[in-house]
Amino acid sequence: xxxxxxxxxxxxxxxxxxxxxxxxxxxxxxxxxxxxxxxxxxxxxxxxxxxxxxxxxxxxxxxxxxxxxxxxxxxxxxxxxxxxxxxxxxxxxxxxxxxxxxxxxxxxxxxxxxxxxxxxxxxxxxxxxxxxxxxxxxxxxxxxxxxxxxxxxxxxxxxxxxxxxxxxxxxxxxxxxxxxxxxxxxxxxxxxxxxxxxxxxxxxxxxxxxxxxxxxxxxxxxxxxxxxxxxxxxxxxxxxxxxxxxxxxxxxxxxxxxxxxxxxxxxxxxxxxxxxxxxxxxxxxxxxxxxxxxxxxxxxxxxxxxxxxxxxxxxxxxxxxxxxxxxxxxxxxxxxxxxxxxxxxxxxxxxxxxxxxxxxxxxxxxxxxxxxxxxxxxxxxxxxxxxxxxxxxxxxxxxxxxxxxxxxxxxxxxxxxxxxxxxxxxxxxxxxxxxxxxxxxxxxxxxxxxxxxxxxxxxxxxxxxxxxxxxxxxxxxxxxxxxxxxxxxxxxxxxxxxxxxxxxxxxxxxxxxxxxxxxxxxxxxxxxxxxxxxxxxxxxxxxxxxxxxxxxxxxxxxxxxxxxxxxxxxxxxxxxxxxxxxxxx
Amino acid sequence: xxxxxxxxxxxxxxxxxxxxxxxxxxxxxxxxxxxxxxxxxxxxxxxxxxxxxxxxxxxxxxxxxxxxxxxxxxxxxxxxxxxxxxxxxxxxxxxxxxxxxxxxxxxxxxxxxxxxxxxxxxxxxxxxxxxxxxxxxxxxxxxxxxxxxxxxxxxxxxxxxxxxxxxxxxxxxxxxxxxxxxxxxxxxxxxxxxxxxxxxxxxxxxxxxxxxxxxxxxxxxxxxxxxxxxxxxxxxxxxxxxxxxxxxxxxxxxxxxxxxxxxxxxxxxxxxxxxxxxxxxxxxxxxxxxxxxxxxxxxxxxxxxxxxxxxxxxxxxxxxxxxxxxxxxxxxxxxxxxxxxxxxxxxxxxxxx
Numbered sequence: 001x002x003x004x005x006x007x008x009x010x011x012x013x014x015x016x017x018x019x020x021x022x023x024x025x026x027x028x029x030x031x032x033x034x035x036x037x038x039x040x041x042x043x044x045x046x047x048x049x050x051x052x053x054x055x056x057x058x059x060x061x062x063x064x065x066x067x068x069x070x071x072x073x074x075x076x077x078x079x080x081x082x083x084x085x086x087x088x089x090x091x092x093x094x095x096x097x098x099x100x101x102x103x104x105x106x107x108x109x110x111x112x113x114x115x116x117x118x119x120x121x122x123x124x125x126x127x128x129x130x131x132x133x134x135x136x137x138x139x140x141x142x143x144x145x146x147x148x149x150x151x152x153x154x155x156x157x158x159x160x161x162x163x164x165x166x167x168x169x170x171x172x173x174x175x176x177x178x179x180x181x182x183x184x185x186x187x188x189x190x191x192x193x194x195x196x197x198x199x200x201x202x203x204x205x206x207x208x209x210x211x212x213x214x215x216x217x218x219x220x221x222x223x224x225x226x227x228x229x230x231x232x233x234x235x236x237x238x239x240x241x242x243x244x245x246x247x248x249x250x251x252x253x254x255x256x257x258x259x260x261x262x263x264x265x266x267x268x269x270x271x272x273x274x275x276x277x278x279x280x281x282x283x284x285x286x287x288x289x290x291x292x293x294x295x296x297x298x299x300x301x302x303x304x305x306x307x308x309x310x311x312x313x314x315x316x317x318x319x320x321x322x323x324x325x326x327x328x329x330x331x332x333x334x335x336x337x338x339x340x341x342x343x344x345x346x347x348x349x350x351x352x353x354x355x356x357x358x359x360x361x362x363x364x365x366x367x368x369x370x371x372x373x374x375x376x377x378x379x380x381x382x383x384x385x386x387x388x389x390x391x392x393x394x395x396x397x398x399x400x401x402x403x404x405x406x407x408x409x410x411x412x413x414x415x416x417x418x419x420x421x422x423x424x425x426x427x428x429x430x431x432x433x434x435x436x437x438x439x440x441x442x443x444x445x446x447x448x449x450x451x452x453x454x455x456x457x458x459x460x461x462x463x464x465x466x467x468x469x470x471x472x473x474x475x476x477x478x479x480x481x482x483x484x485x486x487x488x489x490x491x492x493x494x495x496x497x498x499x500x501x502x503x504x505x506x507x508x509x510x511x512x513x514x515x516x517x518x519x520x521x522x523x524x525x526x527x528x529x530x531x532x533x534x535x536x537x538x539x540x541x542x543x544x545x546x547x548x549x550x551x552x553x554x555x556x557x558x559x560x561x562x563x564x565x566x567x568x569x570x571x572x573x574x575x576x577x578x579x580x581x582x583x584x585x
Numbered sequence: 586x587x588x589x590x591x592x593x594x595x596x597x598x599x600x601x602x603x604x605x606x607x608x609x610x611x612x613x614x615x616x617x618x619x620x621x622x623x624x625x626x627x628x629x630x631x632x633x634x635x636x637x638x639x640x641x642x643x644x645x646x647x648x649x650x651x652x653x654x655x656x657x658x659x660x661x662x663x664x665x666x667x668x669x670x671x672x673x674x675x676x677x678x679x680x681x682x683x684x685x686x687x688x689x690x691x692x693x694x695x696x697x698x699x700x701x702x703x704x705x706x707x708x709x710x711x712x713x714x715x716x717x718x719x720x721x722x723x724x725x726x727x728x729x730x731x732x733x734x735x736x737x738x739x740x741x742x743x744x745x746x747x748x749x750x751x752x753x754x755x756x757x758x759x760x761x762x763x764x765x766x767x768x769x770x771x772x773x774x775x776x777x778x779x780x781x782x783x784x785x786x787x788x789x790x791x792x793x794x795x796x797x798x799x800x801x802x803x804x805x806x807x808x809x810x811x812x813x814x815x816x817x818x819x820x821x822x823x824x825x826x827x828x829x830x831x832x833x834x835x836x837x838x839x840x841x842x843x844x845x846x847x848x849x850x851x852x853x854x855x856x857x858x859x860x861x862x863x864x865x866x867x868x869x870x871x872x873x874x875x876x877x878x879x880x881x882x883x884x885x886x887x888x889x890x891x892x893x894x895x896x897x898x899x900x901x902x903x904x905x906x907x908x909x910x911x912x913x914x915x916x917x918x919x920x921x922x923x924x925x926x927x928x929x930x931x932x933x934x935x936x937x938x
Contacts, residue, residue: 424609425610428616473615473616473619474616511615521611523613523618524615
């Protein structure tokens with residue numbers, strides 16, 4: 001490993017020194033930042049009746065992501081991220097990988113047009129292009145920050161943006177009459193290139209393009225339109241089947257101040273179309289099939305106290321059952337059963353695939369998705385059933401309310417509630433009703449006691465209730481509650497003792513929707529839930545600086561399936577010792 | 586008051602959304618997938634004493650709480666004939682599900698009592714009833730070509746291979762499919778393919794349906810006791826505009842042959858291996874027939890039922906001796922491909938409904 005590092009770092013240092021010397025004589029600059037991480041985990045089997053698997057196993061790596069920023073002129077930046085990763089236990093340099101993780105050129109032309117080429121991170125709004133947070137990650141109060149940081153960093157989840165490769169440009173105009181500003185943003189990317197699927201089968205290129213125009217009409221009133229289209233180019237493959245999914249959006253935002261409040265009202269609506277083009281058919285003509293068209297509508301009001309101590313959001317939303325937006329409905333976690341867990345993928349002596357539990361969704365970076373999907377991905381209703389595809393979840397109509405409060409840095413609280421109905425029933429004319437009740441509370445005890453060292457308690461509760469009336473077959477009732485508890489005690493300067501738990505309890509009956517490759521519902525699988533997922537942890541966090549920490553923790557995790565015939569049948573539990581040393585350069 | 590001004594639009598929009606709910610269903614019915622099966626409307630037979638010879642039909646009616654695979658089985662207590670009607674629905678509609686007295690499995694129904702059973706896939710429920718046939722179906726609903734009740738049709742030409750050792754190209758009465766007579770067609774020719782043939786003259790100029798909807802139905806009798814395993818019937822249908830039998834020159838056996846089945850004419854063929862025991866009614870859409878000589882010069886192959894001018898039903902078998910020995914195991918074995926009730930039907934096969 002040292003050899004490999006020397007091989008990489010020495011030329012880089014020489015290059016940077018050379019660049020530094022050059023930068024003294026011209027305006028060229030080269031600068032570096034990045035991230036370094038050491039990771040070690042040791043997993044232990046908790047269920048002693050499983051005799052087919054190793055009692056414990058360890059895994060770990062060191063990695064350095066070196067970000068090189070080269071500015072040949074002041075307005076242009078060339079960015080490259082190089083990764084050197086060494087897996088623990090590999091023989092000298094054989095287990096060391098060196099990858100180019102990101103490449104991008106960006107800059108400004110004539111001080112007016114901004115552009116980026118290469119790896120770009122894109123977001124529009126919640127109905128066209130938006131990377132919604134994964135389930136179970138809300139209201140955690142940084143309880144599992146070491147895990148979440150790794151998952152988000154490794155999967156390029158930054159500010160709810162999708163990482164794509166292509167070209168993006170934006171510019172703005174200012175006016176002195178009629179309207180104040182006009183801002184433009186356009187992009188075109190290729191989420192997937194043509195790939196060979198079989199000996200003579202090639203998938204076509206998948207393209208995502210779009211644009212936004214935002215105008216500040218007056219000081220209070222602004223208007224925006226967005227367009228996005230995910231489509232395949234049939235001629236770039238030979239499958240003769242290609243998707244086309246344009247989404248149109250417009251919004252009107254009215255903001256003003258009143259007394260001690262900042263108030264905004266936002267009205268947004270749009271529609272989508274999705275179809276598949278079947279080209280070069282036997283009769284020589286093209287045809288489109290599986291066409292769906294749907295609209296959405298949202299009216300949202302925000303009331304924010306000027307000192308940000310209180311915020312209230314109240315809104316109503318309608319999303320048509322046929323509204324399809326690949327950019328906003330693609331999920332971070334795909335519950336496709338073909339995806340195996342990384343840690344102990346099988347269990348019991350019958351060697352059956354282990355179902356994903358809350359811990360896998362927290363820690364297994366391989367379970368996460370970076371590719372946009374033209375069809376709705378599968379989800380698990382016990383983790384997320386009210387809005388599994390975020391605010392863009394189709395077939396929902398209802399209202400929502402959220403509030404956050406900050407009392408003198410002593411008490412932080414959030415409340416989130418929503419009530420939605422299905423627009424049309426699935427498999428029956430009866431419609432599901434969804435109720436979300438969630439809240440969290442964090443108390444900084446050290447602020448109460450006027451002590452300098454941090455000491456906080458936090459607790460959160462997230463409850464999703466799903467019900468449907470009807471006869472004995474149609475009716476359903478699923479209750480899923482997620483509980484988080486976390487104690488963070490700074491027992492010595494920068495040393496924190498941490499204790500936490502996460503528990504998901506789910507009981508009731510629900511039907512899992514099964515769709516074909518064109519998103520058409522084919523079947524409903526009846527599932528009766530009565531299970532608990534749990535993660536308990538304790539550890540010490542050494543926060544050396546803001547971006548440098550070392551964390552060691554011990555986890556107990558598993559799943560109780562509460563099988564009525566055999567209470568421990570297919571239950572599983574494991575333990576993990578985890579060490580992370582993270583440095584953000 | 587001003588607060589109310591902000592709240593009112595919110596409730597207006599809520600009201601609007603509430604009106605957006607749709608009375609429709611996405612996906613397959615959950616009741617069909619998981620519901621417990623039950624009968625909602627009793628199993629009813631309309632007309633329990635049908636006279637099918639005068640055009641009577643029997644109607645069936647029943648309702649279920651879920652869409653399911655169902656099957657009605659009618660069994661003749663005397664003939665053992667069986668008729669099956671099946672479907673996938675939550676309703677057996679008497680306007681749609683009817684029986685005209687035909688059969689799914691020969692022999693035909695006679696004047697007899699029948700048992701009717703309604704069964705369901707993966708369900709143990711069986712509903713039963715009975716009916717009494719007072720007049721059986723005569724299967725005349727089509728263009729009858731030959732039923733051999735009064736001998737051979739007018740202009741029919743029968744021929745067989747010269748010097749044939751044994752032959753049965755005659756009207757017979759011992760085991761008819763329908764009525765009292767049928768045409769025995771068999772014999773023994775070890776050294777050649779053809780045994781014999783029956784040529785029939787046709788005029789179908791009134792037919793308007795296309796080839797896909799025009800069916801030929803033919804009853805064929807054979808047995809499986811020491812029979813020739815390479816026997817088959819070759820059906821040829823001609824759309825030739827030549828006269829049916831203008832050339833009166835006989836063949837070597839002294840028989841007249843129709844002049845419209847030559848390789849230079851617009852002729853279509855179908856080969857039917859005959860390897861079963863007893864009677865069977867076979868039905869084929871005309872569109873399934875192949876061109877006899879696809880490369881025939883000057884012939885435009887364009888199937889049109891109304892242009893059919895004749896049909897040839899030939900009895901053939903694989904040679905077991907002579908210059909081309911293809912089936913030596915069949916040496917001296919008899920060929921039997923007896924026929925009865927040749928009828929054309931439009932839109933569906935004879936036993937299709």
